Amino acid sequence: MSLVSFLDAQHDRLNSTRAFDFLAPLALRLYLAAVFWVAGVNKVAGFDNVVEWFGNSDWGLGLPFPWLMAFLATAAEVGGAVLLLLGLGTRYIAVPLMITMLVAIFTVHWDHGWQAVADLNSPGATAATAEALTRLERAREILQEYGNYAWLTADGRYSFVVSNNGIEWGVTYLLMLLVLFFQGAGRWFSLDYWIEQRYRAQ
Numbered sequence: 001m002s003l004v005s006f007l008d009a010q011h012d013r014l015n016s017t018r019a020f021d022f023l024a025p026l027a028l029r030l031y032l033a034a035v036f037w038v039a040g041v042n043k044v045a046g047f048d049n050v051v052e053w054f055g056n057s058d059w060g061l062g063l064p065f066p067w068l069m070a071f072l073a074t075a076a077e078v079g080g081a082v083l084l085l086l087g088l089g090t091r092y093i094a095v096p097l098m099i100t101m102l103v104a105i106f107t108v109h110w111d112h113g114w115q116a117v118a119d120l121n122s123p124g125a126t127a128a129t130a131e132a133l134t135r136l137e138r139a140r141e142i143l144q145e146y147g148n149y150a151w152l153t154a155d156g157r158y159s160f161v162v163s164n165n166g167i168e169w170g171v172t173y174l175l176m177l178l179v180l181f182f183q184g185a186g187r188w189f190s191l192d193y194w195i196e197q198r199y200r201a202q
Contacts, residue, residue: 007121025186026087028176033084035173036097040077047074061107084180087190094181101174109167116168117161124166132162 029043047070053059054073055066063069076096083093089197114124140160143149153159184193 022186036077037081043074087185090185105170115164
């Protein structure tokens with residue numbers, strides 16, 4: 001067997017895993033459904049505050065038609081979570097959710113840089129990151145002196161970080177939605193698949 005034939009056979013074996021390619025979009029849908037459900041339900045619970053934040057130019061976004069903007073963002077997140085879970089209209093709902101992410105990235109998180117959590121060892125670290133970690137270390141010292149630090153950090157499961165509020169997570173969700181926009185909801189475990197099989201099968 002030549003090297004080319006051997007490599008070709010290995011590639012065929014690799015391609016055989018595509019029988020399970022439905023797992024990737026399913027995983028993305030479930031992950032994002034949880035994210036957008038929590039975000040949307042939180043907006044519903046504090047809708048008046050969300051409207052005020054959308055419209056206030058002093059400490060908010062200062063956008064026009066704040067009630068409408070808040071409603072559209074909330075509806076996209078709550079409705080999008082349900083549709084992603086069901087795999088229904090996945091490519092369609094990905095569009096308003098991507099727009100929501102872009103608005104969040106450029107109006108809320110952009111000025112804070114890349115990092116979601118301040119970390120000198122991760123990409124996007126700046127002088128502000130070092131300052132944040134200095135503040136974090138001081139906070140730890142205060143907790144160690146005046147609090148039950150062993151309980152607060154029990155089992156290594158609990159640790160303190162500084163939220164940098166950068167664009168990292170927003171970009172991550174945007175990229176995941178972009179994949180779903182182009183690839184769709186996947187086979188077997190989505191209503192989109194069965195609707196297509198019923199009504200669009202050639």
